[in-house]
Amino acid sequence: MSPILDHLPEFWQGLLVTLELTAASFAGAVVVGLAITAMRVGPVPVLRAIGTGYVETFQNLPLLVLLVLAVFGLPEIGIKAGLLATSMVVIALYEGAYIAEALRSGVNAIAKGQGEAARALGLTFGQSLRHVVLPQALRTVVQPIGNIFIALTMNTSLVAAVGVVDLTAAANRVNLVEAQPIPIFVGAGLAYAAVAAVAGLVTGRLERRLAVAR
Amino acid sequence: MTAPPARRRSSGPASTLLFDEPGPRARRRITVATVAGTVVALALLALAVRQFAANGQLAAARWQPYATWPMWRYLLGGLRSTALAAVVSAALAMAAGLALALGRLSRRRPLRLPAAAYVEVVRTIPALLLVYIVLFALPRYGLDLPLLWKLVVPLAVSNAAGFAEIFRAGVLSVERGQGEAAVALGLTHGQSLRLVVLPQAARRVLPSIVSQSVGLLKDTSLGFVVSYAELLYSGKVLANYNGLLIQTYIVVALIYLVVNASLSKLARALEARQPRRRIPGAG
Numbered sequence: 001m002s003p004i005l006d007h008l009p010e011f012w013q014g015l016l017v018t019l020e021l022t023a024a025s026f027a028g029a030v031v032v033g034l035a036i037t038a039m040r041v042g043p044v045p046v047l048r049a050i051g052t053g054y055v056e057t058f059q060n061l062p063l064l065v066l067l068v069l070a071v072f073g074l075p076e077i078g079i080k081a082g083l084l085a086t087s088m089v090v091i092a093l094y095e096g097a098y099i100a101e102a103l104r105s106g107v108n109a110i111a112k113g114q115g116e117a118a119r120a121l122g123l124t125f126g127q128s129l130r131h132v133v134l135p136q137a138l139r140t141v142v143q144p145i146g147n148i149f150i151a152l153t154m155n156t157s158l159v160a161a162v163g164v165v166d167l168t169a170a171a172n173r174v175n176l177v178e179a180q181p182i183p184i185f186v187g188a189g190l191a192y193a194a195v196a197a198v199a200g201l202v203t204g205r206l207e208r209r210l211a212v213a214r
Numbered sequence: 215m216t217a218p219p220a221r222r223r224s225s226g227p228a229s230t231l232l233f234d235e236p237g238p239r240a241r242r243r244i245t246v247a248t249v250a251g252t253v254v255a256l257a258l259l260a261l262a263v264r265q266f267a268a269n270g271q272l273a274a275a276r277w278q279p280y281a282t283w284p285m286w287r288y289l290l291g292g293l294r295s296t297a298l299a300a301v302v303s304a305a306l307a308m309a310a311g312l313a314l315a316l317g318r319l320s321r322r323r324p325l326r327l328p329a330a331a332y333v334e335v336v337r338t339i340p341a342l343l344l345v346y347i348v349l350f351a352l353p354r355y356g357l358d359l360p361l362l363w364k365l366v367v368p369l370a371v372s373n374a375a376g377f378a379e380i381f382r383a384g385v386l387s388v389e390r391g392q393g394e395a396a397v398a399l400g401l402t403h404g405q406s407l408r409l410v411v412l413p414q415a416a417r418r419v420l421p422s423i424v425s426q427s428v429g430l431l432k433d434t435s436l437g438f439v440v441s442y443a444e445l446l447y448s449g450k451v452l453a454n455y456n457g458l459l460i461q462t463y464i465v466v467a468l469i470y471l472v473v474n475a476s477l478s479k480l481a482r483a484l485e486a487r488q489p490r491r492r493i494p495g496a497g
Binding site: 125185 | 255266269271338341354435438450463471
């Protein structure tokens, strides 16, 4: 364990970057996902097409390609942002497509009568989405969104490949100095597993709390 | 107005849950939203084009190379390596995934526990960390794999867990009666699994298998880290050579998009042919 203890500050710093990336890009992804879902379930054909195109594009591109394109390509067209900020935005846009897809299947799983009842009560599109459809849709997609969160956490490690010093990069750097791969990589793996375990626990509890007998 | 046919669980993109057939006012509002949406989209596009132009990235000379065959030959060579890595790791991951799924469904504890542990643990380890382990840890223990395998092994290890969960969900989705009937006919447990349950499960999981394979193909872009000359790494080499960073990576992204979108379309076509609901994939 000593290679980890000797380099605790580096690991801690890396873990913080990973957590920061995870939290910020997940928040961004939820916003993107909600917006895209609203476009895709609405009555405007153009917006539906844009939403579908967005999801198709981002789900079919590797995240690493997007990261490389953004980190090395954007400065070429005069868009210079910090490495960490760029990574956050890219991951948020990418995972937003997955959240949108999960939310859409949640919306589609809702009985048609719910939407009809909301309209019969005179709610507008936005109101029926906000007060009737989304609360029910969110309930059914807690588990899928939890899985997306875990996948997002794992995906943040890709930023190590474009130069952000996250947990994966920190482990790699410490290993280059210490050359004791087993404890170092196992330690990093355990840290990721811990984040995923917490996420699993939270989604499990959320699901039970939100469960409604039908 | 006649009621539209009841579509309680339409899984297609045409969800009409939230609106009725539009009347005159709604049609007007839709027109307004259409115009607004189009204007915003075009404005964003114009902004991007302006940004490209302002930095001289639209100059014909910077795109010209991608109208020539040698550049494409190089990138398509990368695509071939991508396909090779994807096929080899998919084959390994599917075989391992099937074994893990059967292990996890087994009635024997010593088989069930390790399989479950593998799936749960690997699901929470980033693929890049596995790549680093193969790149930097294994050589210290005298295991220096050839370049292709440095990419294939971590991908197979991580995707095996995903395939395992898909296969398991597929087997569980086959009605109990099928296995029971097979046993009642005198088949052994193994025979009923092989002859009755698995063939039905295989057909049902096909769409999920294709989407998991799209994910795996996306993962092969980790060749960028391994220096295995798949598509993304080829793009990097090319960009370093001709200095056309953004152009090269855009072309690379478009190739990935075309290949993966075709595969995803195949998955949807397979799904549409299915009489039953789809097994949700992991990831």
